[in-house]
Amino acid sequence: MTGKAQAAWNSLNPRQQAYLHVLFHHDQAAEEQRAADRASGQTMDDWTPAAEWRWIDVVTPGTKLTSVQRALAQRDVRDPGVGSTLAALARAGLIEHDDVPRGRGRAVRAKMTRTGRAAVRTSLKAPPGRRTGELADWSWEILVRLWKADGAEVRAGGPAAERALLDRKPPLATQHAYPWYTITEAGRDHYRQNWARYAQLYPHVAAPDPDPGADPWPAAAQKALDRLRHAIDAALEDRRAAFHRQLQAEADASKARPPGGAAETSGEWERLVADQAQQLQDLTAAHARARAEMAARHYADAETRIGPAIGAYVHGALAAYEVSMENVLFDDAVATAMDQAAAAAGEPWDLPRRPAPCGLHDVDSALGEAWDTAAGVRVRGRPLPRQMTEPPQRRGRYRALVRADPQPPPLEPRLEQAWALARATAGQLNGGTLRRSLHPPIRQNL
Structure with a gap:
């Protein structure tokens, strides 16, 4: 076949x-x-x-x-x-x-x-479908959780889970008070003997190697990737918050209008009250303007952080892609390579070299398209359909909520494109899926 x-x-x-x-x-x-x-x-x-x-x-x-x-x-x-x-x-x-x-x-x-x-x-480069007697991906995920728990109880309910784990001879798990399970010795043996096969079948499941050794995608690597993404998220959230604070402060300043002086025929008491009200209005307006200026500074500061954060994310993710494809670094060295590439990043549109094809059609197509777009060498043949680019027309309460929650201006296109490239790359890397897909374990027992 x-x-x-x-x-x-x-x-x-x-x-x-x-x-x-x-x-x-x-x-x-x-x-x-x-x-x-x-x-x-x-x-x-x-x-x-x-x-x-x-x-x-x-x-x-x-x-x-x-x-x-x-x-x-x-x-x-x-x-x-x-x-x-x-x-x-x-x-x-x-x-x-x-x-x-x-x-x-x-x-x-x-x-x-x-x-x-x-x-x-x-x-x-995916293996054929599972054979008779092999676990489905969801039941393999449950067994992985049981293996990681190392004898502790794990919550995993559902009739199919019972059939997959309890109805086997011998059973792979023991059920306690429903829906809590613990792994059996037979379950441990099944995990050890078939781990390599399941690693090929389900590369998206982060199943640890039963034999201690170098981890191709350690927790430090995922933390490094997440840290780069969170830096962008934090800058964007600070930008959004500063934008809203500035709008509120400007609205408060516009409301602080002079109350109108007292009539010339007013007495001494009325003039004193009017002067006091005017001073209060002036103080409120000055305070609102100061808040608006501070929010504007915060907005500008967040804007300056977004570009470098996107650049670091692009370079770090593409470095991890190279590591995953070449399979040359292991354990915490993967995270170190990502951090070094991120630290050396320049402007986000100063892209590293185009990622080499890894041989997986979906990955090569997605990353090649994202890189070409970010580099400005790809122009879409036709614009996306209107149904995919224009928000649906909503009425009533939804439109009122949109008006009540204005958003800051969109990022400039080259920043958006670089960020899209970083997301596309990280999406293939998350959890070590790409590395397990390209370099599955050699040993097989089934």
């Missing part, structure tokens, strides 16, 4: 590959949601076959975009030709497609075939 799947993938053009990737991610999301619902007991009585619930809406009647259309628009794939692209994928045996009545029109649907899923997995 691997050779056939690879040949099928290589025969596709970039547009067809983009379609197949988007459909694959929707297919897997539906499968994960189905498994999660069954684990929580929500669909215990629902025996709808996969041949039905795997269908994905590609185009629906009306002007509302489907999630598939939105994902394709993000990839700049929006020119006409949905029908011909789906037909080509269907002729290759990678999907099935049809159109069904929906309201006053017809909806175009697609469904991945087994060959189609295998073709996408070759581009993602």
Whole structure:
């Protein structure tokens, strides 16, 4: 199947590959949601076959975009030709497609075939699906939590959890007062013997190596990545707070108007009261202006922190990407490399070199697009649909809340683009997912 799947993938053009990737991610999301619902007991009585619930809406009647259309628009794939692209994928045996009545029109649907899923997995370098007897990702996550607890009780409920952990022979966990579990010796053996296999199946699950050794993605690395992101969040929050304080102070200053002098015929007492009121108004206005000036200084200070923080985040994240791809540093050396790259960063738009392809189609596509946009070498073929760029029209209380909570001006485009590159890179790195995907454990026992 691997050779056939690879040949099928290589025969596709970039547009067809983009379609197949988007459909694959929707297919897997539906499968994960189905498994999660069954684990929580929500669909215990629902025996709808996969041949039905795997269908994905590609185009629906009306002007509302489907999630598939939105994902394709993000990839700049929006020119006409949905029908011909789906037909080509269907002729290759990678999907099935049809159109069904929906309201006053017809909806175009697609469904991945087994060959189609295998073709996408070759581009993602993902292993085949789990074998009979292997745990699903959610039950593997529970076993990882039990392993980390080292004999302490862990809360993990749901009928599916009971079947996955308790109904095995021998059981992998012991149930105490529902829904508390502890790992059994059989569970420890299952973890040790199958850890490498599960690390390949589910690289997004941060499962510690049962044999002590160098940690490819230590806690210090994640803390360093989070610290760089939090510096941006803190600067943006300070900017937003200063913006609101300045608006409030300026509003207070505008309200402090002279009360109007007393009439010339007023007596001595009235003149004294009027003078006192005028002095109070002058003092209030002066205090409000001082607060506005201080808020403006705080706003400017936060503005000056945003650029360097974004630059540090970009350089630190891309350094961690290089480490993950080359697999040369381990333990706290990963965090040190990130800190050094962040400290040496200049302006956020002075980008390091373009990240080298790692061989994972989704990662290379996302990072390449983000870097090209931040570097100014990529121009979107067509603007995003209006439905994706304009906020929905709201009325009544929502619009009143928006007016009552004005936001500071948006960041300049090159800052936004550099920040988007940093987020795209960090999103692939979080928890060590990229490194485990590129360099899974060598040993396998199944």
